[in-house]
Amino acid sequence: MSVQSGMAEGVARTGAGDPEYADEKRQERLENEKEVQEKKAKKHGSNLEIKDEYTPVTYDEQYILMVNALKKYFPIKGGVVSKTVGWVKAVDGVTFNLRRGTTMGLVGESGCGKTTTGRAILRLSGEKSGGQVLFNGQEVYDLSAKEMRSLRTKMQIIFQDPFSSLSPRMPVGEIIGEAVREHGLVPKEEFNDYIDEIMDHCGLQPFHKDRYPHEFSGGQRQRICIARALALNPEFVVCDEPVSALDVSIQAQIINLLKELQEQFKLTYLFISHDLSVVEHISDVVGVMYLGNLVEYGSTADIFRNPLHPYTEALFSAIPVPDPNARMNRIVLEGSIPSPANPPSGCKFHTRCAKCTKRCMEEAPVQREVEPGHFVVCHLYDE
């Protein structure tokens, strides 16, 4: 405090002694500050600006969901006034189309943006940073809050951890029925029967309705989560690692249940998982993500028989096979996934890729269709 007041006095004294000189000084100082600020703005501007370039897609009847160059960045706050100093590029240009009544598996390492993609499609994590999400031809992010609310019944999510995604204070019937009542989907007098029916579909007994989540095992809880999502009669369900927290034998039950329900209600799933064998079993189409990008995308048979992208190859070679004499031609990836806040230039995979060329380091590859329905983002497959 004393230092500051001393300085202020000093300025005041010189100012009093020579007014012109003080003015000049002040002018000079102001100019300097301006320059610095301009420089700062220039420096950060290039970093902070989000490039939102894409060719808009036109709606095609057969696709329930069309995702085009979807971007979701999270700000990194820094400095005294917590300005945005950078972006974590969680989802950085993801493009795919999802046919009605099919399942798309989304695989990749943890931190590659699988879950964020799922949430961004459902508009669950604030505004998007770029791109398009067309649900039945309707841009999800253009809707008003009221319209969004009515659309919510059509798109649902099953969360990863059945232990933390159920309210411990609510009986199961209430957990499943809350949204049904909120949206007024069924008349009051039919409400109880409706909940019983949904629970029956998901393999739960009617007397479970008055119990609380802690009375159930992991598999049963996951059934409750599924019932909660299905109670709204959705068309599209995002399954965010629904079986990762479960035992092998319980896993099989839940996967079978999901498949049965899909046939029964004509559901479309986006199945997010890092367990490749589960994804192969349940999906029709598989997308492989790496560091916010969809690096390969095609039908399950194509992807598993003929993986094209070096990352997909490495990923698939790492799957442990339950056969003690199986010969392993494992491609072990060195290092770990780079930070999405500061991704490598060019192709994001080039730091760990065995087939990296000079071009990969400089130029980012674009998605191209190698065989019908099989897309890959890699320079190796350029003509």
Place this chain on the structure above:
Amino acid sequence: MAKKKPEGYLSAKEARRISKSNRKITNVLEKKRKRKNVPESEYLTTMHDPNNCVEFDNLHTYFFTDAGTVKSVDGVTFEVPIGKTVGVVGESGCGKSVTSLSLMQLLQRPQGQIVEGEIRLNLGDKAYDVAKMPYEKLQDLRGNFVSMIFQEPMTALNPVFRIGDQLREVLELHNTENRSKEEIDARIIELLEMVGIANANGVSQMFPHELSGGMRQRVMIAMALACRPRIIIADEPTTALDVTIQAQILDLLRELKDKINSSIMFITHDLGVIAEMADYVVVMYAGRIVEKGTAEDIFYHPAHPYTIGLMASKPVVGKQVDKLYSIPGKVPNPINMPNYCYFKDRCEMCVGPCDGAYPEEISISETHKVSCYRYYEGVKEGGEDR
């Protein structure tokens, strides 16, 4: 009319009675283990086979809870040969982890107690029975002879100490070779380099949150290997990791095992990982071993219906099935185990004698043992094969 009591309901009076009798039992056991200056002869034993590193012999580990006694491990017998990897598979709650914690003597005390059986640990020139050792002697064993890689690398490291300091703690605590401070520092770097951390000097100065999951698991492995233990217990070391990182860690474990010539007891529920790592496999169900044998025995000729069901319920890449098999029913209540075969209620291959007592272990080949009536002589195959 009185409200119907749900199954497993305990009145307050009943619960008090149970906890009182539990305390009586555990107090006696605790007192015995807490004695000081116990003569070595009391826990000195001999290995049945000197080529084994650890022999579990009829181990019973119970938890005395207020709701009743939980027989987590109920008569487990298997051995870990020197230089080999033994995989332990089973659902959660089947007693895999409790078996390994019994060896480490890290059970939740006083509720968790070894009530019967022996765990013979081969120390080279002599053998100790870990189940009878007093607590004060155990510290010499942990780290030096037995060490453990825990399941979650995220929670097993202390967030407020640097990696190097956490490793140093292990080395100083078990400083049998009387290393100087400089030698310990050098050993820390050596260990980190051994587990494949490139920037060992830098990483030793970092805090756990600065490392990725795979790197943290590497640090955990370095910590477990710090004193060249004879047996490493790996409790689901790769469950929390991605497949690509899992492949790295499995490669590393295999390589290091040969380097320091120790045995691994590998606990997991992933059959794929077991197939890749293990020489011998032990399948556990509800606290007992239902099947054991070499990896080839278990994977090519699974005998117990539970093992068969477990194999069928896992989707395998490249094998298309319409519907996954799922084992019906669920694990019996651990407090109130039935007196017949524990798997009978879920089994689709039951035969006549299954109503009888729990089946004894029976050898179907030299290395392959199974606890199931279907392999008893004179029993006709009653269930249909899937």
